[in-house]
Amino acid sequence: MAGMKEVARHAGVSVSTVSNVINGRHQKMAVETLNRVNEAIRKLKFTPNSAARQLKTGQIKTLGLIVPSVANPFWGQVSHLIETAAQKRGYQVLICNAERDPVVEARYVESLFGSSIRGVILGSSPESFDYLKEYADKGMKIAAIDRDNEGTNGVIACSVSINQLVGSRLATRHLIGLGHKRIAFISGPIGTNSRVGRLAGMNSELEKAGITPDESLVWGGRNVSTFGDFRAAEIGRTAIRELLTLDNPPTAVLTVNDMYAIGACAGARELGYSVPEDISVIGFDDIMMAEVMQPPLTTIRQPVAQMSEIIVSKLIETLESTDEVIEPHVEVSAELIVRASTRQL
Amino acid sequence: MAGMKEVARHAGVSVSTVSNVINGRHQKMAVETLNRVNEAIRKLKFTPNSAARQLKTGQIKTLGLIVPSVANPFWGQVSHLIETAAQKRGYQVLICNAERDPVVEARYVESLFGSSIRGVILGSSPESFDYLKEYADKGMKIAAIDRDNEGTNGVIACSVSINQLVGSRLATRHLIGLGHKRIAFISGPIGTNSRVGRLAGMNSELEKAGITPDESLVWGGRNVSTFGDFRAAEIGRTAIRELLTLDNPPTAVLTVNDMYAIGACAGARELGYSVPEDISVIGFDDIMMAEVMQPPLTTIRQPVAQMSEIIVSKLIETLESTDEVIEPHVEVSAELIVRASTRQL
């Protein structure tokens, strides 16, 4: 409530000087003056008014983070990690849940832009980011986690992800090595870059092993688009039901994330199948739950802590430096974590 | 980037008029003028600059939400629900992870206050809120979810929660009805209002059934205080290990939240016990995972959607109306959800 004016009066200097102190521009300042100002700041419990500062400078140290849903543990964890990483660098994070809906995402970006925020991290990975081009053109820097920056028409300023193909190849190879030939793929709508990539990775590995991919084994979330990620496990459950009642059911299933895998396990059990005796299940992400569930879930781990650090530092770099960011996309390694939900056929 | 000035010029009116339109003060305004202004707003894609508005009015439509950790699915879900509820009322939500650390919480509140935010929802429920009194005095309205407002020294403006005692009594009665007599209690540090209440509820129900509570059966998170909620399941796992290796181990366990229950199930299995055959486990919260895990978890459901709605509307009411809020604390009902992790002894 005390402003710079009072501080200035207390310290016997001008507001400009106070401003200089606050912003660390004291290279050319008598140390005695500096002390007096700091003293006054302390005594008056002065806190800079961020609205005024923002209005004046047109920018603030806040990043937007748009995720499908923080109610999904994977994104919950990522959100937390990103917040921590940003905070280390003096930035705050505004978390938004967009349910993978481009319209909602655009609305959020609009609102963030209106709040002078110029950096946003996207957790969804649509195939095209055209609906955000308008903001990119206006100066919004958009970062993507979980996809690369190819084919994004310049909308994505920087990105980090595992190599989706490699990830699902790892999973598929594991399953094939276990003797599985009929491998299903469970996903919500396959309309995102990462899902398309993971499916492609599975198919290519299948073919490499001389197995012809069976279209009827890929479950692509028909009629579930409204679920968002809010009831993610539900999708896995529905999917496995349909898959298991097929004439020629799969013996193993690869899901596009761990929540689906957890749902799939539950669904399989409800049908009287047991995991991994009757069907092997392999997830994707390696959320914390994966290790403690029953059976512990075999999965592909994404190094989320590392990814969060990288995307935050890249984005801030983009925001703060004028010259082009080198290496706009960085790829991190996925890792196969073998636990008990998969086994030899 | 177009400001009200341009809009005014385009519509041939003054900025005051534009301001009136934006703020819905068009009761006394020629409809034709109104249309002209709206048209100009649309054409210029004008978005009010929230920094300027905030600077001027000294307030913004943003709520702070401080949770232990959004990486914990329970709080992830609550965050999402609160965000949705706030949005319906035109408010944004700033989510902060404080790991139940009063120092971190106070720092967040300070920072929120510095951003002119005057309403904050606390997810933690310490026994005392004295460390926030300073901000309450300065005018910050603090709401609590998961505890009542008694003994908070006027710091808490409004609150919502289940009746903690009733919740754990429900659970305990269920266990006793199943024939259990040695019932353990698993919790992180029992230093929060809700945990104290839940333990008290269990003990009172035990006594009512003529069972003397056994101190050695309450596991209160010694040496795990640094965990925060980040690896919540780990706590349950550690706890059950110690409990099960006691000379006279429990036959049932009540955990203070579902994540601990999940960890406890995992830990029990690792020791060769199976749930519910060898030990019954009952959780608290009813997170989504509870239903799909194996075995499906018996638990006490908190009506989180309802709680979120209530706390948001109460807080906004507190913020917007001048007179005292009626019924500052509202209590919602906990519900016993019987699934498969508990059974007859």
Added chain:
DNA sequence: ATAAAAAGGTGAAACGTTACACAAATCCCT
């Protein structure tokens, strides 16, 4: 001794809104 440069500070306009007191035009009543 003098000019130039460096050091240490200052003044005031702007950023984009809001809100209040006031102005002009029109209407209504007696």
Added chain:
DNA sequence: AGGGATTTGTGTAACGTTTCACCTTTTTAT
């Protein structure tokens, strides 16, 4: 016709910072 009400709108001073040109005093070089 006169005068108050009513309707519809406007001018402008803040809000609390930042920034940049500029001012004064001291130091240094010649």
